[in-house]
Amino acid sequence: MGSTLDDTFRILIATDNHLGYAEKDPERGNDSFETFEEILKMAVEQQVDFILLGGDLFHENKPSRQCLVKCMELLRKYTFGDKPVCFEYISDPTENFKNSKNPMVNFHDPNLNVSIPVFSIHGNHDDPSGLGQFCALDMLSTAGLVNYFGRTGDLKNITISPVLLEKGTNKLALFGLSSIKDERLFRLFKENKVKMMRPKEFHDEWFNIMVVHQNHAKHGMSNYLPEAFLDPFLHLVIWGHEHECLIQPRLSADNSFHVVQPGSSVVTSFCAGEAVEKHVALLEVNNKQLFNVTPLKLETVRPFVFDDVCLADQDLDYVIGNKERNPVEEFVEEHIRGMILQAKEQLTGHPKQPKKPLIRLRVVYTDESQMFNTARFSHKFTEDVANPNEMILFKKERKEKKKNETGI
Amino acid sequence: MGSTLDDTFRILIATDNHLGYAEKDPERGNDSFETFEEILKMAVEQQVDFILLGGDLFHENKPSRQCLVKCMELLRKYTFGDKPVCFEYISDPTENFKNSKNPMVNFHDPNLNVSIPVFSIHGNHDDPSGLGQFCALDMLSTAGLVNYFGRTGDLKNITISPVLLEKGTNKLALFGLSSIKDERLFRLFKENKVKMMRPKEFHDEWFNIMVVHQNHAKHGMSNYLPEAFLDPFLHLVIWGHEHECLIQPRLSADNSFHVVQPGSSVVTSFCAGEAVEKHVALLEVNNKQLFNVTPLKLETVRPFVFDDVCLADQDLDYVIGNKERNPVEEFVEEHIRGMILQAKEQLTGHPKQPKKPLIRLRVVYTDESQMFNTARFSHKFTEDVANPNEMILFKKERKEKKKNETGI
Ligand SMILES: [Mn+2]
Numbered sequence: 144m145g146s147t148l149d150d151t152f153r154i155l156i157a158t159d160n161h162l163g164y165a166e167k168d169p170e171r172g173n174d175s176f177e178t179f180e181e182i183l184k185m186a187v188e189q190q191v192d193f194i195l196l197g198g199d200l201f202h203e204n205k206p207s208r209q210c211l212v213k214c215m216e217l218l219r220k221y222t223f224g225d226k227p228v229c230f231e232y233i234s235d236p237t238e239n240f241k242n243s244k245n246p247m248v249n250f251h252d253p254n255l256n257v258s259i260p261v262f263s264i265h266g267n268h269d270d271p272s273g274l275g276q277f278c279a280l281d282m283l284s285t286a287g288l289v290n291y292f293g294r295t296g297d298l299k300n301i302t303i304s305p306v307l308l309e310k311g312t313n314k315l316a317l318f319g320l321s322s323i324k325d326e327r328l329f330r331l332f333k334e335n336k337v338k339m340m341r342p343k344e345f346h347d348e349w350f351n352i353m354v355v356h357q358n359h360a361k362h363g364m365s366n367y368l369p370e371a372f373l374d375p376f377l378h379l380v381i382w383g384h385e386h387e388c389l390i391q392p393r394l395s396a397d398n399s400f401h402v403v404q405p406g407s408s409v410v411t412s413f414c415a416g417e418a419v420e421k422h423v424a425l426l427e428v429n430n431k432q433l434f435n436v437t438p439l440k441l442e443t444v445r446p447f448v449f450d451d452v453c454l455a456d457q458d459l460d461y462v463i464g465n466k467e468r469n470p471v472e473e474f475v476e477e478h479i480r481g482m483i484l485q486a487k488e489q490l491t492g493h494p495k496q497p498k499k500p501l502i503r504l505r506v507v508y509t510d511e512s513q514m515f516n517t518a519r520f521s522h523k524f525t526e527d528v529a530n531p532n533e534m535i536l537f538k539k540e541r542k543e544k545k546k547n548e549t550g551i
Numbered sequence: 552m553g554s555t556l557d558d559t560f561r562i563l564i565a566t567d568n569h570l571g572y573a574e575k576d577p578e579r580g581n582d583s584f585e586t587f588e589e590i591l592k593m594a595v596e597q598q599v600d601f602i603l604l605g606g607d608l609f610h611e612n613k614p615s616r617q618c619l620v621k622c623m624e625l626l627r628k629y630t631f632g633d634k635p636v637c638f639e640y641i642s643d644p645t646e647n648f649k650n651s652k653n654p655m656v657n658f659h660d661p662n663l664n665v666s667i668p669v670f671s672i673h674g675n676h677d678d679p680s681g682l683g684q685f686c687a688l689d690m691l692s693t694a695g696l697v698n699y700f701g702r703t704g705d706l707k708n709i710t711i712s713p714v715l716l717e718k719g720t721n722k723l724a725l726f727g728l729s730s731i732k733d734e735r736l737f738r739l740f741k742e743n744k745v746k747m748m749r750p751k752e753f754h755d756e757w758f759n760i761m762v763v764h765q766n767h768a769k770h771g772m773s774n775y776l777p778e779a780f781l782d783p784f785l786h787l788v789i790w791g792h793e794h795e796c797l798i799q800p801r802l803s804a805d806n807s808f809h810v811v812q813p814g815s816s817v818v819t820s821f822c823a824g825e826a827v828e829k830h831v832a833l834l835e836v837n838n839k840q841l842f843n844v845t846p847l848k849l850e851t852v853r854p855f856v857f858d859d860v861c862l863a864d865q866d867l868d869y870v871i872g873n874k875e876r877n878p879v880e881e882f883v884e885e886h887i888r889g890m891i892l893q894a895k896e897q898l899t900g901h902p903k904q905p906k907k908p909l910i911r912l913r914v915v916y917t918d919e920s921q922m923f924n925t926a927r928f929s930h931k932f933t934e935d936v937a938n939p940n941e942m943i944l945f946k947k948e949r950k951e952k953k954k955n956e957t958g959i
C-alpha cells in the first residue's frame with residue numbers, strides 16, 4: 144500500500160440513532176441514548192478521525208428539551224477533548240454549510256477544542272421545518288457540536304458540493320444528500336437535475352463516499368432511490384433510512400460501487416429487519432482507493448425476537464364451547480415463552496444493555512374465533528417483556544397470497 | 552479605595568430579553584435579537600468580567616429552533632474568544648448547578664474558550680417544564696453557553712447557595728433565585744423556609760448580590776415579593792420580571808439594600824412602563840463593598856409612544872347622523888399623527904434601530920357611539936406604525952374610578 148498506516152482515514156459510520164425514541168416509556172426511554180453513547184465510546188476507542196452519520200439522529204422532528212440536552216451532553220463528553228484532529232478540511236465551507244450563518248467546520252473554531260468531528264446529514268425524521276426552516280441538527284451545528292452538511296437549498300436543482308478532506312496523501316470526498324421525498328428525488332434524477340461537483344485537481348485520486356437517506360428497497364414505481372441513479376465515480380455509498388443492518392459492503396446492482404447500510408441503532412419498529420443483529424462500522428480508507436469495513440457489534444441494544452406463526456399449520460386441540468381454555472392462547476403463550484428464552488441468547492454481558500427483551504409474534508389466523516384478548520394476556524408478561532402490550536399482532540390469513548407464495 | 556482598578560468587578564446586568572418575542576411578525580420579529588446583540592456588544596466594549604441576566608431570556612417556554620439558533624449564534628460570537636477570564640470561581644459547582652449532569656462553570660471547561668461568562672437565572676417565561684423538567688436555559692447550559700444558576704430543586708424548602716467569585720481581593724457572592732410562583736414564594740418566606748447560605752470565611756468582606764425574578768409591585772396580598780423579605784445582609788438586588796426600566800439604584804423600603812430593576816430590553820406589552828427609555832447597566836464592585844451603576848442606554852430599541860386620551864375632556868364637534876365623518880376618528884387620527892412625530896425623538900441614529908414606531912393610544916370613551924372601526928382605521932398607518940392593528944385600545948370610562956382618582 145502506498146500510504147502509511149497513519150495516513151489511513153479511520154471513520155466511524157452509523158445512522159438512524161433515533162435519539163428520543165419511546166422517550167416517555169419508563170422501560171425503554173433511555174435505549175436510544177445508551178446505544179448512542181456506546182457508539183461515541185467506540186469512536187474514541189477506535190481513535191477514529193471523524194464520525195459520519197446518515198440521518199435520523201433524532202426520532203422526533205422537534206426533540207424534547209431532555210432529548211437535546213442528553214444528546215449535547217454526550218457529544219460534548221466524547222467528541223471534545225485534546226486529541227488533535229489529524230486531517231485537513233480543504234473545501235469551501237460556504238458551499239458545504241450553505242445554510243449556516245457561520246459556515247465553518249467545528250474543529251476550525253479556535254474557541255472549541257474538538258477531538259472527533261461529527262459529520263451528519265439530516266433524515267426524514269429530523270428534517271427542517273417551521274419558522275425559518277431549521278432542523279434539530281441546526282441547533283447542534285450552531286452549538287458547534289456537529290457539522291451538518293448535505294442540505295439542499297434548491298429543491299428543483301440539486302448541486303452536491305463534497306466535503307473534501309486530506310490526510311497525508313489520502314484524499315476523501317464526502318457527498319452528502321440529506322433526506323428528500325423519494326418521489327421528488329426520483330423525478331429530479333430522471334430530469335438530470337442532480338449535479339455532483341467533483342474536485343478538478345487530482346481527479347482520480349479521490350475516494351468518493353456518498354451518504355444518502357432514502358428508501359433503498361423498491362416501494363412502488365418512484366418512491367425509492369435506485370442505485371443506478373448514483374454516479375459510477377462513487378466508491379462507497381453509506382445508506383441511511385433503512386433500519387435493517389446490512390453492514391458488509393455489497394456491490395451495487397451494476398457493479399459500480401459498494402453499499403454499506405448500517406441500519407438503525409435502536410429498534411423502532413417490530414419487524415424482521417430490525418431483529419437483525421445491529422452494528423456500526425469502522426471504515427478505513429487509504430490513498431489507493433482501497434477501503435476496509437470492520438463491523439462493530441452494538442452490545443447495548445435491547446434483545447429483540449421476531450417471529451411469525453400460522454395457526455392453520457398448527458395442530459391445535461379446539462374444544463368447542465369451552466371458554467375457560469383457549470388452545471390458541473395456550474399455544475401462543477408457550478411460543479412466546481420460547482421466544483423469551485431465545486432472546487437471552489442476545490445478551491452480550493454489556494453492563495448497560497437492557498435485559499428485558501422486545502418480543503413480536505405475528506399470529507396468522509383463519510377464523511376470528513382464534514383471536515383472544517391480548518390486553519389481559521399481556522399482564523402475564525409485564526415482568527419478562529419490555530413491550531407486553533405490543534407483543535402480539537393478529538393477522539388474517541389471505542388465501543390468494545398463500546397461492547402466490549407457493550409460486551403457483 | 553483598597554482595591555486597584557484592575558480588581559474591580561465589571562458586570563453587565565440585563566434582564567427580560569424575551570428572545571423570540573413576536574418572532575413571526577415580519578416587521579418586529581427580529582427586534583429582541585437586535586437588542587440582545589447590542590447588549591452583548593456592550594459587554595465586549597465595556598470589557599466586563601461577566602454578564603448577569605435576570606430571567607426571561609426567552610419569550611416562549613419552548614422557543615422555536617430559529618430562536619435557539621439565533622441565540623446560540625450570538626452567544627458564541629460575543630462570549631467566546633481569547634480575552635482571559637480575570638476572576639476566580641471558588642464555590643462548589645455541584646451546589647450552584649445542582650440540576651446539571653456536568654456541573655461546572657463554562658469557563659472551567661478546558662474544551663471551551665470562554666471570554667465573557669454569562670450567568671442567568673430562569674424567569675416565568677422560560678421556566679422548566681415537560682419531560683424531565685428541563686428549560687431552554689438547560690440547553691444553553693449543556694451547550695456550554697450559559698451558566699444557569701438559582702434553580703431550586705425543592706419547592707418546599709429553598710436553600711440558596713451563592714456563586715462565589717473572587718477578583719484579587721474583591722469578593723462577590725451571587726445569590727440566584729429563579730422564578731417561582733409569587734404566592735408560593737411569599738408563603739415560604741412567611742414560614743421561614745427560604746435559607747440563604749453565606750460563606751463562613753471573611754464573612755463581612757463579601758459583596759452580596761441577589762438576582763430575583765418576581766413581581767416587585769404589590770399585586771394583591773401575597774402575589775409579589777416584598778423587599779422586606781430579603782435578607783438585610785444583601786447589598787444589591789437585581790430585580791427581573793418587571794419590564795419598566797428603573798436602572799438607577801434605589802434604597803429598599805427599610806434602607807437595607809439597593810435595588811436595580813433593568814427592565815425588559817424589548818417592548819412586550821403596550822403599557823406606560825414599557826415606554827420608559829430602556830437601559831442595561833455596567834455594575835462595578837470593589838472590595839470596600841462599594842458599587843457603582845452606570846446606565847447604558849439601549850439604542851436599538853424600537854421607538855414606542857404610549858398615551859391616554861379621555862374623550863369626555865375633548866371638545867369634539869359631533870354631527871348627529873353624519874356617518875361619513877366621525878369626529879372621534881378624526882381627533883384620534885390627528886392625535887396619533889402627533890404621537891408618530893413624538894416617536895421620532897426616540898430615534899438614536901443606531902443603524903440597527905428599527906424606525907417604524909410602536910404606538911398605543913388608550914381612548915377612554917363614555918358612550919359606545921364614540922367608538923369606530925379600528926380595523927379600517929389601521930390601514931391608514933401601515934406605512935408609519937409597526938403595530939397598526941393594535942394602536943388603539945378603547946376603554947369605557949368608569950365613573951367610580953374617576954372619583955377615587957380625584958381623591959374623594
Ligand atoms: Mn429515515
Ligand SMILES: [Mn+2]
Nearest residue numbers: 159199266384
Ligand atoms: Mn430512521
Ligand SMILES: [Mn+2]
Nearest residue numbers: 567607792815
Ligand atoms: Mn419578562
Ligand SMILES: [Mn+2]
Nearest residue numbers: 607674675792
Ligand atoms: Mn417574567
